[in-house]
Amino acid sequence: MSTPKVLITRKWPVSVEKKLQMLYDVTLNEDDHPMTADELRDALQHYDAVCPAVCDSLPADVINIDNKRCKILANFGVGYNHIDIEAAKQQALIVTNTPGVLTESTADIAMTLLLMSARRGAEGDRLVRAKQWRGWCPTHMMSSDVTGATLGLIGFGRIAQAMARKAHHGFGMKILYFKPSPADPEIVENLNATRCDNIEELLQHSDYVSLHCPGGETTRHLINEARLKLMKPTAHLINTARGDVVDSQALIKALQEKTIAGAGLDVYEGEPNVDEGFLALDNVSLLPHLGSATIATRTAMGGKVLNNLTAFFSGQPLPDRVV
Template identity: 85%
Template sequence: MSKPKVLITRRWPVSVEKKLQQLYDVTLNHDDHPFSADELKQALQNYDAVCPTVCDSLPAEVLNVANKRCKILGNFGVGYNHIDIAAAKQQGLMVSNTPGVLTESTADIAMTLLLMSARRGAEGDRLVRAGQWSGWCPTHMMSSDVTGATLGLIGFGRIAQSMARKAHHGFGMKIIYFKPTPADPSIVTDLKAIRCETIEDLLPQCDYVSLHCPGGNDTRHLINQSMLNLMKPSAHLINTARGDVVDSKALIKALQEKRIAGAGLDVYEGEPNIDPGFLSLENVSLLPHLGSATIGTRTAMGEKVLENLAAFFAGEALPDRVA
């Protein structure tokens, strides 16, 4: 009996690729190039399973390709707003993701960006590398306190809760959050977290605001000029969620005009094409979408995809089905 044909759209950790080669008739992306729309259409026509990443845009016009062989999209990542879920359902395509395993690493990056932005870490690194540091002095590169400050979280799922634990228990930060419904009482009690009824209520209270909501049409430009105007001039915005949650032009203008103190970004609208306005700013810390980029996390993500593929080809329920 022939093995199912599986396509992996980008390079995965070697240990996971080896397992894929043992289990399936797998095609790997050896040069790790981003797939075009035409390549994705051909993949849907030629493979039983396609395993995309956030880099692979799968709108309806791609998913609706004729003569489709593919029956499952085993997404390598927890976010799936790059896939038109409604079109996938209409086409009878199952979609799975990789929840849970990237919680801590992404929360770590959110805290990293908060600290970088608060303490002007990226700016200081650039100064030293450029040979422009003339030595310590009492007023040089003064920055913002983190310990005891107020952290506001927009979205309060696994990653936001993990960041809240690190911030509250590690730095004594006060935690407030926005979520349409109240969080688990035990979590709220542990973190002494206070729920805000609206984002507009949350923003003026925060020294730091961290975004943890999904991407997509419902949250596109959730943080826009009017929302940024509600933040304190001393506040910092952190985004490890999805780039399109923030209106880049509005954020750049707010940073230029010092209407907020700083920002730390791991995700961007239209990435990897970053608005050049960010590149000339000193008060923004920029990372290249490193949220889940640890060896352990990325391996665990691949193992999650393997579990979903195994269940699918065995005719069993997918552990992490989203469509």
């Protein structure tokens, strides 16, 4: 059997790329450019495996092509809403992901954004860099307390639970969560967490709201104008999930009108494009999708992809199969 041909759509940690090159006929994206739809279509026709990332859009019109050679999309990331899963099913195209290994680093970024938004960190940094700080005074840049405040989590999977643990045990925060069914009683007891019956209840009672639900049509604009109006005027919204979970225009309006106090965002609708409205606001902290961006985490994600490819090409059960 010939060595399988594998395409890596973006640059990965060097150690992982070297391991892949030892096992497969690998093509790397040397200049790390975002691949076009035509490049992805061509890849599906010429490679046995394609390893995309969240920045690679694989809708039906890319997947549904003739003369497809590719049998597996070994996704570099836990989220896969950039892949049309129904089209992949219809084309008998296997999809895998990388769950588990990015939990702590993404929860760390969510807590970072919560603290930045609460304590006006980004605004203060800009002030100092612009040489506009005039020195300490008792009423300068007063902000919100985190310790003892209430954190509401929409979604209660691994990342949300990790954030809850950091917030509760580290900052004494009270934890509310919403998910369709109750969480594991042991986890709930450890965090002294309370389940809300619906999102609306959670929004009304939280000082900080953090989003931890998957992207896609079912959650698109889950946080909209009506729901933002339910939040306290002193509350902050944190999003490290997917950009399309939040209606950007509604959030910009809420921040402009001080319907809510602030927001911290690591993801955006249509990223890497960021709505200009956010850039003009002082009460939003913006990060460039850094959730899993630690050396250890990204290396572990690459290792997960490697495990999925190894299992696939050896005919073994796939450890992280999505479809």
